[in-house]
Amino acid sequence: MTFKKIFYTISAVILTYGSAFAESKEVATPDYFGLFFVFMLASFIGLGVITRVSRLLHTPLMSLTNAISAIAVVGSIILTGHDYPDYINILGGIALFASMTNIVSGFMITDRMLKMFKSKETKKS
Amino acid sequence: MIYSIVQTAIILSTALFIFSLHWMKDPKTARRGVFAGIAAMTVAIISTMIDPAIINWDYISIAIVLGFVVGIPLSKVPLTAVPQRTALSHAFGGLAAGLVGTAKYYLWLSEGVEQLTTFRMVAIIVEIILGFLTFTGSLMAAGKLQEVKWIPQRPVIYKGQNFINLGLLGIAIVGGLLLVVSPAEYSYLFPGIIVLALLFGVLLIIPIGGADMPTVISLLNAYAGLAAVAMGFVLDNKLLVTAGALDGSSGLILSLIMCRAMNRSFTNVLFGGFGQVKAAAADAEQRTAKTETAEGAAEILEQASKVVIIPGYGMAVAQAQYRIRELYDLLTKAGVEVVFAIHPVAGRMPGHMNVLLAEAKIPYEQLIEMDDINSDMPQVDVVIVVGANDVVNPAARHDKTSPIYGMPIIDADKAKMCFAIKRSMNPGFAGIENELYFAEHTFMLFGDAKAVIGDLVKQLSGSGGGH
Numbered sequence: 001m002t003f004k005k006i007f008y009t010i011s012a013v014i015l016t017y018g019s020a021f022a023e024s025k026e027v028a029t030p031d032y033f034g035l036f037f038v039f040m041l042a043s044f045i046g047l048g049v050i051t052r053v054s055r056l057l058h059t060p061l062m063s064l065t066n067a068i069s070a071i072a073v074v075g076s077i078i079l080t081g082h083d084y085p086d087y088i089n090i091l092g093g094i095a096l097f098a099s100m101t102n103i104v105s106g107f108m109i110t111d112r113m114l115k116m117f118k119s120k121e122t123k124k125s
Numbered sequence: 126m127i128y129s130i131v132q133t134a135i136i137l138s139t140a141l142f143i144f145s146l147h148w149m150k151d152p153k154t155a156r157r158g159v160f161a162g163i164a165a166m167t168v169a170i171i172s173t174m175i176d177p178a179i180i181n182w183d184y185i186s187i188a189i190v191l192g193f194v195v196g197i198p199l200s201k202v203p204l205t206a207v208p209q210r211t212a213l214s215h216a217f218g219g220l221a222a223g224l225v226g227t228a229k230y231y232l233w234l235s236e237g238v239e240q241l242t243t244f245r246m247v248a249i250i251v252e253i254i255l256g257f258l259t260f261t262g263s264l265m266a267a268g269k270l271q272e273v274k275w276i277p278q279r280p281v282i283y284k285g286q287n288f289i290n291l292g293l294l295g296i297a298i299v300g301g302l303l304l305v306v307s308p309a310e311y312s313y314l315f316p317g318i319i320v321l322a323l324l325f326g327v328l329l330i331i332p333i334g335g336a337d338m339p340t341v342i343s344l345l346n347a348y349a350g351l352a353a354v355a356m357g358f359v360l361d362n363k364l365l366v367t368a369g370a371l372d373g374s375s376g377l378i379l380s381l382i383m384c385r386a387m388n389r390s391f392t393n394v395l396f397g398g399f400g401q402v403k404a405a406a407a408d409a410e411q412r413t414a415k416t417e418t419a420e421g422a423a424e425i426l427e428q429a430s431k432v433v434i435i436p437g438y439g440m441a442v443a444q445a446q447y448r449i450r451e452l453y454d455l456l457t458k459a460g461v462e463v464v465f466a467i468h469p470v471a472g473r474m475p476g477h478m479n480v481l482l483a484e485a486k487i488p489y490e491q492l493i494e495m496d497d498i499n500s501d502m503p504q505v506d507v508v509i510v511v512g513a514n515d516v517v518n519p520a521a522r523h524d525k526t527s528p529i530y531g532m533p534i535i536d537a538d539k540a541k542m543c544f545a546i547k548r549s550m551n552p553g554f555a556g557i558e559n560e561l562y563f564a565e566h567t568f569m570l571f572g573d574a575k576a577v578i579g580d581l582v583k584q585l586s587g588s589g590g591g592h
Contacts, residue, residue: 011143030361032244039354042367045143046374053149055469056489058379058476059207061149062346066214068142068162069353069372072221074173075360079228080188081179085235089181091228093188098217098224100192101199103166106214108200109207111159116483117152120490 011045060113067106073099127175134172135364141165142368146375152489169364204484205441208342208473212267215345219259222352226252227319229359234312241308245359250301252355254294254322259348261326266341269330270473280334290328297321333394335438336515338473340383340394347376379475386469386495388521388531414550417568419577422544423584429506431462433498435535436478437471439512439547443574446485449511452578453487455585464491466498466508466535468516495535505540510561511574512546518559527557543567546577 053061076099079092141161148158179185202210226249233240268276300314300321333341350373357365384391426432434449456463465487471478479492502508510517517537520527537543538561545562547569561567570577 030244032358035358035361035363035366038363038366039357039370042370043374046146046371047378049143049146049371050375050378053146054151054155055467055494056152056476056479056483056492057149057155058382059211059474059480060155060476061146061375062211062342062379062475063207063214064145064149064158064162065346065350065372065375066211066218067166068145068368069218069350070221071138071166071169071365071368072218072225072353072356073166074169074362074364075225075356076188076221077170077173077179077185078176078360079225079232080184081174081176081181083178083180084232088228088232089184091224093184095221095224095228096185096188097191097195098221100189101196102214102217102221104193104196105199105210107159107163107166108197109202109210110162111156112200113204113207113480113483114152114155114159116480116486117155117489118483118486119152120488 011041056117057114060110063106063110063113067103067110070099070102070106073103127177130175131172134168138165138169138172138364139367141168142371146371204480205444206271207480208338208477209267209270211474212263212270212342212345215342215349216260216263216267218349219256219263219345219352221256222349222356223253223256223260223319223322225356226256226359227315230308230315234309238309243305246305246308248355248358250304250318252352252359253319254297254301255348255352255355257319257322258326258329259345259352261323262330262348263326263345265327265330266333266338266345269333269335270338277331278335281331286328286332290325293321293325293328297325335473336470337387337394339470339475339477340380340387340389342474343376343379343383344391344394345376347373347380350374350376382469383475386533388529388533414562414567414569417544417570419570419580419584422568422570423581425542426456426461426507426581427459427585429461431464431505432456432507432509433464433466433502433505433537433540434509434511435466435468435513435517435537436482436511437468437513437516438473438477439514440574441472441477441481441512443512445511445574445578446481448575448578448582449482450485450487451582452585453491455582459585464493464498466495467492468495468513468535471513471516495533499536499539502536502539503541506542508537508540508543510537510543510545510547511578514547514559515557517561518557519564520557520560524560529557537561538564538567541566544570546570546572546574548573 073096076092076096080089080096142165145158145161145165148154148161199210230249233245265276269278272278297318300318303311304314330341350369353369354366354373357363357369380391384394440446453463465482467478469475482492483489515529517535518529519534519538521529521532521534524530543561543564543566545567549571562569
């Protein structure tokens with residue numbers, strides 16, 4: 001168990017640091033290969049982690065990953081908040097609203113469902 | 126300074142997201158996963174907001190407040206409506222990706238066309254096509270699941286459907302290529318591509334029927350994830366790429382599990398139009414099924430030592446979960462071992478049955494996957510089929526002419542005795558007669574699932590008091 005945890009943590013650190021270093025030299029032009037590198041590693045980690053998810057929990061899993069992919073909120077905040085033309089701010093604002101809805105409802109319903117999964121022992125106590 | 130804070134936040138959020146999914150491996154640790162996810166999201170949002178260039182706080186606050194206003198009620202829906210809610214949130218995810226891509230295109234176009242590098246243009250086109258088709262596709266799926274009136278429930282199939290669908294997508298891609306080559310000159314094509322993607326999403330879901338929903342929802346999940354990845358490429362943001370990839374791989378794996386559980390391929394689900402398969406197969410041979418009364422069934426159940434309940438979408442429709450829970454309690458108290466056999470595609474989304482039964486407070490140890498229970502089936506005294514149909518049809522094992530041939534099933538027919546609760550003898554979604562109902566040791570209990578199980582509970586508790 002601990003081995004797996006260590007593996008994930010190390011991969012996560014390599015994944016982010018590897019490309020962070022590559023990028024820090026030139027902020028102006030994005031490091032495209034760095035992004036593909038991140039995408040590749042993240043996909044493998046995703047496949048590894050998700051195949052181990054309990055089959056009982058596939059419905060909560062879907063609402064959880066939904067909330068996680070609402071990380072699009074980060075891009076929406078930038079588009080909404082910066083001093084851009086109004087129509088850009090408004091498009092960003094709608095995107096921000098959509099992502100925020102997913103974050104709030106996604107995490108809340110996942111927790112609500114997970115609370116219902118009780119084992120025999122916890123029921124008796 | 127801010128650069129390093131943001132980068133550190135990205136590393137932290139990424140690690141937390143991975144842990145979040147990692148903890149979903151066991152119901153015992155799963156709630157920790159939600160908290161890790163919330164923590165990751167909070168870190169990411171705060172690290173974005175410390176950017177001093179952000180000035181429009183009024184827009185941001187309005188959008189966030191509205192997100193809470195809509196999000197909180199969406200998280201309180203009844204669990205039978207979770208598939209719709211999930212489809213709806215895929216739609217929101219797709220919309221966000223599509224809009225961010227659109228905004229970025231016009232922003233860069235106004236700042237100077239040299240901003241629209243080939244790489245960025247490709248990423249934007251992929252993002253808006255995926256985003257907007259996920260948006261309308263998921264809305265259609267949600268509408269079908271919610272049984273909205275003006276959205277046809279039955280699969281809609283017409284001649285040349287696949288040709289038209291793929292043609293539309295092809296036109297959108299060609300338009301996209303032109304934009305990549307010359308982003309400013311063909312800028313008038315951009316709205317056209319959005320419209321085509323929106324249209325394609327609708328047309329993609331129209332031919333899909335209710336029983337295919339688990340696969341389609343998973344597939345839309347993968348699209349939403351990939352749209353987020355494309356957004357990450359557009360915005361040059363590693364966190365988006367990572368989170369999108371995690372979401373995308375989850376959708377991909379779930380779709381594969383669903384397809385395998387139906388013995389079908391992706392292309393077959395999307396382009397096959399399963400629903401219309403020869404209803405003409407209604408053969409002349411009229412066989413009769415045996416019926417049993419609640420009294421008789423209750424007596425048999427009391428004598429059993431192992432009972433397996435096989436739930437299907439019909440259980441959710443009849444809201445029979447709580448009655449099943451009462452039956453489970455009574456039988457368990459009487460010393461009967463009761464477990465539930467869950468087919469991967471039972472219900473309208475992956476894992477749907479598990480959530481419904483957990484809500485009715487069935488301990489999760491009693492929920493057994495199809496693959497784990499089939500070998501025990503010959504030792505089972507009584508099987509009760511509640512609202513499931515095709516997933517227990519033995520024709521899938523041997524009848525090569527059957528449309529569901531090859532689909533893995535729960536071997537209800539191998540148990541010593543089988544009770545099937547059903548409203549009438551109408552065949553299931555695929556329009557196939559179920560051999561199980563005519564088997565020698567199968568007895569039908571006709572009626573609404575909730576009412577029939579209620580009768581069983583009444584009989585059992587009545588006789589239990591008499592002892």
